[in-house]
Amino acid sequence: MLAAILIALVLLCLSAKVRSVLAMVLPVETEWFLWINQHHNAFWDTIMYWASDKRFWLPFYAFIIYCLFQNFCKKIWQVLITIALLVASADQIASGLIKNTVKRLRPSHEPNLTTIIHLSKAGAGGMYGWPSALSSPIFKSILSAGSAFTGSLPEQRFLYSFTLELFNNGKLT
Structure with a gap:
C-alpha cells in the first residue's frame, strides 16, 4: 500500500510526462480501437454486456x-482483509x-x-479510462493472492503484519 501511494505521488509529479507519453500512444490506441470496433457483432456485444456486469x-x-x-485455512481472515485493503487502495489511487x-x-x-463507433448494450463507461479502475484492483488482488504470505512485496509485508497484529491483539477476533 505504501509503495502504491508513493507511485501515485510520483505519477502526480510526472503527470506532464505521463500526458506526453499518452499523447504518443493515443494514435496507435485509436487505430486499434477502431479496428476492433468495426468487427462488432451480436456475439461480442453479448459477451461485453455480461463481462461488464459486476x-x-x-x-x-x-x-x-x-x-x-x-x-x-487458519489465516483466511488475515488474507482476505489484506487483499481487501490492497484492492481498495489500488482502486482509490486509480x-x-x-x-x-x-x-x-x-x-x-x-x-x-463518437459518431463512427459502435457501443454495446453495456454502454460507454465513465468519462476517463486510464488507468483502468477495473484492472488495477484485479491485478493487485491476483498479485496479492499469489504472494500473500511470501512477503515478496513491501506493502504486503506491512499489511500482513498490520492485520496479524490486529488479530493477535484480539481486536478483530
Whole structure:
C-alpha cells in the first residue's frame, strides 16, 4: 500500500510526462480501437454486456476465496482483509487520484470518434479510462493472492503484519 501511494505521488509529479507519453500512444490506441470496433457483432456485444456486469464475476471471486481458504485455512481472515485493503487502495489511487489528474478520455468519449463507433448494450463507461479502475484492483488482488504470505512485496509485508497484529491483539477476533 505504501509503495502504491508513493507511485501515485510520483505519477502526480510526472503527470506532464505521463500526458506526453499518452499523447504518443493515443494514435496507435485509436487505430486499434477502431479496428476492433468495426468487427462488432451480436456475439461480442453479448459477451461485453455480461463481462461488464459486476455480478458476472462473483463466481470467479468465490472461486478465488475458495482457493485461498484451501491454502490458508487458519489465516483466511488475515488474507482476505489484506487483499481487501490492497484492492481498495489500488482502486482509490486509480480512480480518485490518477484518473482525475491525468484526465485521459476513453475512446468512446472522444468527440472525434463518437459518431463512427459502435457501443454495446453495456454502454460507454465513465468519462476517463486510464488507468483502468477495473484492472488495477484485479491485478493487485491476483498479485496479492499469489504472494500473500511470501512477503515478496513491501506493502504486503506491512499489511500482513498490520492485520496479524490486529488479530493477535484480539481486536478483530
